[in-house]
Amino acid sequence: MALAHRPAVDGDYAIFARLFPELDTGDPIPSPAHWAAEIAPNTWLFEQDGAAVGYLFFERLEGVGYIRHVVVAPEHRGRGLGLAMLRAAAAELRAAGCATWCLNVKPGNLPAVGLYQRLGMREAYRSTALRFAWSQVDALPAPDRSLQTCAIEPADDAAIEAAFALPRGQLAGNRAAGRVLLRLLDPAEPTAVHLGFASFNPDFPGAFPFRVASPEFAAPLLAGLRPHARDDKPDMGIVAEADPGLTARLVAIGARVHMEFCHFQGHVPEDMP
Structure with a gap:
């Protein structure tokens, strides 16, 4: 099943609200207004056979790509989708002139930490x-x-x-x-x-x-x-x-x-x- 992505739209809020808690930050789900104004314009929704399997929220800054959220639906984990999503983002960032990228991750999220290290990222500091x-x-x-x-x-x-x-x-x-x-x-x-x-x-x-x-x-x-x-x-x-x-x-x-x-x-x- 091919993985496809498209720009998120305001009407995707229900999907976002379902997947956002998977970040496990303990933060409240952003409001529909916040989603529409700030998150959706910088988000790709990933789908397989028409079903949402994850989303990627990232910003293209001057020379730097800031990956804000990488979320794969629980029932679709373990299939390499996170890597595929980041591969798509990397191509977009290179085309936008971004030579470096960054993100934040909980130290206990070992699968994600391992993935980012495979991609050449290294821990710069803790917050x-x-x-x-x-x-x-x-x-x-x-x-x-x-x-x-x-x-x-x-x-x-x-x-x-x-x-x-x-x-x-x-x-x-x-x-x-x-x-x-x-x-x-x-x-x-x-x-x-x-x-x-x-x-x-x-x-x-x-x-x-x-x-x-x-x-x-x-x-x-x-x-x-x-x-x-x-x-x-x-x-x-x-x-x-x-x-x-x-x-x-x-x-x-x-x-x-x-x-x-x-x-x-x-x-x-x-x-x-």
Whole structure:
């Protein structure tokens, strides 16, 4: 049975909602509006004999392909479909000028980790997803220096992406998706963009990326995000990427470790196994 793929459409939401929990992240299923606005336009649905067997959600950034979701329906696993799906994505990414690709995976998902390693990807760092109540943020110690927050202007995107080793175009994509983009500002050094920034989704709610040059800078960055939080969302989440100091600082005020995962990256292979 040949495996075929097609661009997802809004009407595929029921399929997505059925398969999304297979990611095992513990996150709520994104709403139909979120699916239609952000996920479906960057998703391929894979089918065999007209039946959906999986989906692939990925972004084409400047030179980098970011694989967000790779999901194979449970009843179709063990047949090499994940490899076939990634093979199709690799061809698309190479055609789009992407020389490298990256993704996140739970370290305990050994079949997926093995597949990504077969494709030449290697673990770059580990991240921790944390959740906490906004009220707990008040317990974070203030940093020694006075920092404020300001909106990230498009003209600052490239400098921030370079400072924090982000794929070029990621901030523009976050902005297009309606994220709240803020960076830390030192009034004594207003052009410095390396202090910290966040991309905040008030509907989730959570910030990813959430990067700070020092764990103590989390307090002013979260303080800047807080006015953008929804009244009906008393909790907040962030991902601490390769930053155990930030993780420890938030756990110390009662934040809960929601999930740990690995960031894998590598060159998009010319010849897939």
